[in-house]
Amino acid sequence: MSRSFEDIRTESGRRWQALTGGQVPWIRVGSALCGKAAGADSVIELIHEELRQHNVEAVVSEVGCLGLCYAEPLVDITMTNGSRLFYGPVTPSEVPAIIYSHVVRNAPVADLALGYLGGDGLDGVQDLKQHPMMRNQQRIALRNAGNIDPCDIGQYVANGGYDALHKALSSMTPEETLEEVNKSGLRGRGGAAFPTGTKWSFLARSSDPVKYILCNCEEGDPGAFNDKGILESDPHTLLEGMVLAGYVTGANYGYVFIRHGHDGPIHRTREAIRQAQELGILGDNIFGSGFSFNIEVSLTGDSYVSGEETALMEAIEGSRAMPRFRPPFPAQVGLFGKPSNINNVKTLAYVPQIIDKGGDWFAEIGQNRSKGTAILCLTGNLAYTGMVEIPLGMTLRQVIYEVAGGVPNGKNLKLLQTGGPLGGVLSAEQLDISLDFEEMAQAGAILGSGGIIAADEDTCAVDMTRALIAFCQFESCGKCFPCRLGMTHILEMLERICRFESEPGDLEMMRQVGQNMQAGSLCGHGQLGFNPVSSALRHFGDEFHEHMVERRCPTGRCMADRYSPQSTRR
Amino acid sequence: MTTDAEGLKERVNKALNSQDQSTITLLSSLLVVHDELGYMPEEAVEEVARYTNSTINDVWGVASFYTNFRFTPPGTHTVELCWGPSCHVMGAMPVVKAVLDALGLDSESDTPDGKMTVRFNTCLGACAQGPVISVDHKLMGRLSPDVARQVIAGLDGEGVE
Numbered sequence: 001m002s003r004s005f006e007d008i009r010t011e012s013g014r015r016w017q018a019l020t021g022g023q024v025p026w027i028r029v030g031s032a033l034c035g036k037a038a039g040a041d042s043v044i045e046l047i048h049e050e051l052r053q054h055n056v057e058a059v060v061s062e063v064g065c066l067g068l069c070y071a072e073p074l075v076d077i078t079m080t081n082g083s084r085l086f087y088g089p090v091t092p093s094e095v096p097a098i099i100y101s102h103v104v105r106n107a108p109v110a111d112l113a114l115g116y117l118g119g120d121g122l123d124g125v126q127d128l129k130q131h132p133m134m135r136n137q138q139r140i141a142l143r144n145a146g147n148i149d150p151c152d153i154g155q156y157v158a159n160g161g162y163d164a165l166h167k168a169l170s171s172m173t174p175e176e177t178l179e180e181v182n183k184s185g186l187r188g189r190g191g192a193a194f195p196t197g198t199k200w201s202f203l204a205r206s207s208d209p210v211k212y213i214l215c216n217c218e219e220g221d222p223g224a225f226n227d228k229g230i231l232e233s234d235p236h237t238l239l240e241g242m243v244l245a246g247y248v249t250g251a252n253y254g255y256v257f258i259r260h261g262h263d264g265p266i267h268r269t270r271e272a273i274r275q276a277q278e279l280g281i282l283g284d285n286i287f288g289s290g291f292s293f294n295i296e297v298s299l300t301g302d303s304y305v306s307g308e309e310t311a312l313m314e315a316i317e318g319s320r321a322m323p324r325f326r327p328p329f330p331a332q333v334g335l336f337g338k339p340s341n342i343n344n345v346k347t348l349a350y351v352p353q354i355i356d357k358g359g360d361w362f363a364e365i366g367q368n369r370s371k372g373t374a375i376l377c378l379t380g381n382l383a384y385t386g387m388v389e390i391p392l393g394m395t396l397r398q399v400i401y402e403v404a405g406g407v408p409n410g411k412n413l414k415l416l417q418t419g420g421p422l423g424g425v426l427s428a429e430q431l432d433i434s435l436d437f438e439e440m441a442q443a444g445a446i447l448g449s450g451g452i453i454a455a456d457e458d459t460c461a462v463d464m465t466r467a468l469i470a471f472c473q474f475e476s477c478g479k480c481f482p483c484r485l486g487m488t489h490i491l492e493m494l495e496r497i498c499r500f501e502s503e504p505g506d507l508e509m510m511r512q513v514g515q516n517m518q519a520g521s522l523c524g525h526g527q528l529g530f531n532p533v534s535s536a537l538r539h540f541g542d543e544f545h546e547h548m549v550e551r552r553c554p555t556g557r558c559m560a561d562r563y564s565p566q567s568t569r570r
Numbered sequence: 571m572t573t574d575a576e577g578l579k580e581r582v583n584k585a586l587n588s589q590d591q592s593t594i595t596l597l598s599s600l601l602v603v604h605d606e607l608g609y610m611p612e613e614a615v616e617e618v619a620r621y622t623n624s625t626i627n628d629v630w631g632v633a634s635f636y637t638n639f640r641f642t643p644p645g646t647h648t649v650e651l652c653w654g655p656s657c658h659v660m661g662a663m664p665v666v667k668a669v670l671d672a673l674g675l676d677s678e679s680d681t682p683d684g685k686m687t688v689r690f691n692t693c694l695g696a697c698a699q700g701p702v703i704s705v706d707h708k709l710m711g712r713l714s715p716d717v718a719r720q721v722i723a724g725l726d727g728e729g730v731e
Contacts, residue, residue, distance in 0.1 A: 037696035037711030069698030222654025222693040255593075260601050260638065262695050263707070296591045299601055301636025304692065318595025318622070320635040377697060380659040385698035421655055451697070455659045467658045471692060477635075563666045564653055565678055565690045 005166050005287055008279055009157055016158035022080045025058040025103050030074040030088075030146060032065035032232040033225060033264055034386070038072035042092050047075070050099035058103055064233020064268075066146025068133055069386035071114055074146075077102050083119030086128060087112050133384050136403050138365065138373055141349035142389045145233035150268045153275040156236040162281055164355035165240050168247060169289035172355075178204065178248045181351065183359025185371035190216060190344030191419065191448040191524075193370075193437040196351075199341060202331035203249040206339040211251035213242050214316070214335060214342040217258045217265065218300060218307030221420030222471065224451030226375045227345035229387050231258070231265035234349075235272035239282065239295060241348030244355060246293040249341055254295040257312055259302065270297050304475035308523045309342040311477065322479040323523040346375050346450070367393030370436040374450055378404045381411065381456040390435070397431035400454060411456035415539070419448020421468045422528040424535030425461070444535055460557035461540035462547050466494040468532035470564035476525060483526030486517040490533060497544065498558045500551040507537070507544070575613060581606055582617045596622045596632050600639065609640045645680050645687035647725045650704040654693045660700035661714075666690075668715035669703070672722045686725065 074088035115128035182197035306321030334340025383405030473487035514530030699711025
């Protein structure tokens with residue numbers, strides 16, 4: 001507790017040098033949710049077994065997500081020349097050969113390698129920096145993802161972690177710190193794109209002695225996993241951002257809100273909090289500054305709407321996650337009736353670098369009023385699926401065809417679903433839109449949480465719309481009847497259309513119901529809930545016509561069995 | 571494994587008292603008890619009500635809202651199938667069909683012999699690896715209907731390599 005930050009930094013640096021110096025091989029295995037789903041656990045087990053059998057020494061770490069999810073399980077081993085050699089996707093049967101050659105005999109296996117990072121690399125192996133997914137990136141919030149052990153605070157500190165907090169607490173006033181955030185032009189990455197500094201200033205103005213900083217990692221959008229990805233890969237960057245938010249706004253307590261069941265992000269965040277408390281980076285009188293801040297993890301049950309800011313507060317308080325009326329806004333009456341500020345994980349994760357390098361530095365990245373980077377989750381029919389951080393302003397075409405390697409199997413792209421189910425769909429003709437909050441909104445889409453689901457020509461636009469509405473229907477919290485009943489009604493009509501049993505007035509009826517949902521719902525779920533249908537009708541009206549008039553599905557998808565649960569919320 | 575009332579009460583209270591965060595609520599209490607038992611029997615609902623100083627009605631209200639809570643014992647194995655839009659595009663429906671057909675089910679439910687529970691999940695969080703399922707909380711990605719059938723057969727003890 002009594003150790004100075006200088007001491008912590010020196011010791012962390014020494015340990016990092018030892019780890020990366022190449023004396024003892026350092027084996028890092030991608031084991032975020034994407035790695036686990038690809039079988040990282042059995043690969044790790046096998047690695048330990050092989051090391052034991054050969055009786056060789058190596059450090060094995062579970063790291064987060066480097067972003068190349070398509071190549072998971074991804075294993076990288078340091079080479080004596082300082083490079084990191086990546087193998088992936090690693091099958092269990094390849095582990096013995098990799099360990100024996102690379103670790104025991106010190107002969108890295110070029111044939112099985114995906115690429116290298118840093119140093120001189122290895123003959124016949126590509127520099128991963130030139131990989132399409134890596135070369136367009138500018139990693140700010142993801143700077144440590146996949147590189148450091150998220151359960152070792154020392155590795156975060158050794159890479160510049162908590163420097164920003166130390167700098168702010170020792171040499172900047174809360175007002176000066178806020179000014180940097182204002183200058184950066186940072187806007188909320190949860191979907192609404194509200195200027196973060198402005199939001200913080202609302203809370204800073206409140207004179208209530210008890211205020212809260214809430215971090216939203218509910219992340220229920222199918223196709224988005226970047227919030228969970230940050231918590232699993234580099235939880236301290238979020239914690240540091242939260243403490244800085246507390247310093248600016250005068251709050252002393254924070255909650256990280258995560259959906260129950262996502263064990264990786266939950267455990268790693270809890271462990272990070274524990275380690276930060278142990279070093280006195282969380283708790284009373286941080287770095288002797290007189291400022292105190294603490295954080296706890298709060299879990300929610302399965303409910304998509306609990307990611308809505310006021311429903312989130314209901315869930316932390318232990319109630320049904322249903323949105324509240326606004327006003328009063330959270331900055332006046334929030335969690336437990338106290339002034340509160342809610343930010344998305346990504347938003348807060350940018351803050352340490354903004355304070356470290358200055359708001360002007362951040363504001364130079366991006367275009368127009370969209371500053372900084374977009375942290376995208378690329379899923380669906382793409383050659384390279386994964387998580388990337390690229391400067392705002394890049395076009396969707398670049399994202400799909402350069403970063404994600406295009407659509408595999410020689411198929412054509414048909415549609416994109418961006419920003420979560422409520423974001424609706426874009427057609428393949430709209431790829432010249434850039435990643436820009438205003439431009440996306442103008443095109444009738446949102447950047448939202450950063451999820452981009454690409455669907456190829458085999459996808460039926462009507463079936464896709466039905467799937468999106470099935471999700472929205474299931475997840476309606478039920479508080480506002482236009483949303484609760486409207487979603488069910490629209491889903492019934494879409495089911496009819498998919499069975500080629502639609503009735504002549506169905507489209508008009510859907511539009512009316514959609515209007516009522518928009519006008520009569522408290523939160524975005526009902527207000528935006530018609531987006532999937534309206535955007536699909538706009539771009540794929542012909543396909544609806546074929547289903548409704550010609551009674552056929554051009555892709556045949558609607559002839560296959562489909563399943564979705566009906567909401568059981570009571 | 572105990573079914574008697576005293577044993578159950580003890581397990582519930584042990585779970586309730588294991589909460590070490592400073593904000594303990596009705597929802598946080600439900601989550602730890604559900605983790606311990608796998609479902610919420612009436613006796614557990616009553617204990618949560620007592621522990622959180624709320625009414626049984628309040629507890630039912632919260633428990634019936636979040637779709638992860640169930641009120642009857644789950645099967646020996648629980649298979650969660652992602653049906654969200656991302657996995658849908660990547661071929662979730664044929665995987666869901668393969669699993670349901672293999673178990674003789676029409677939709678999410680338990681098999682009559684009580685061995686298997688099938689649950690639809692809107693997002694398991696590993697979207698880049700879709701279609702995703704989880705078997706007893708272990709994630710599996712890039713599933714094909716064939717592999718899904720093998721996984722189910724393996725759980726059923728019907729002998730699969």
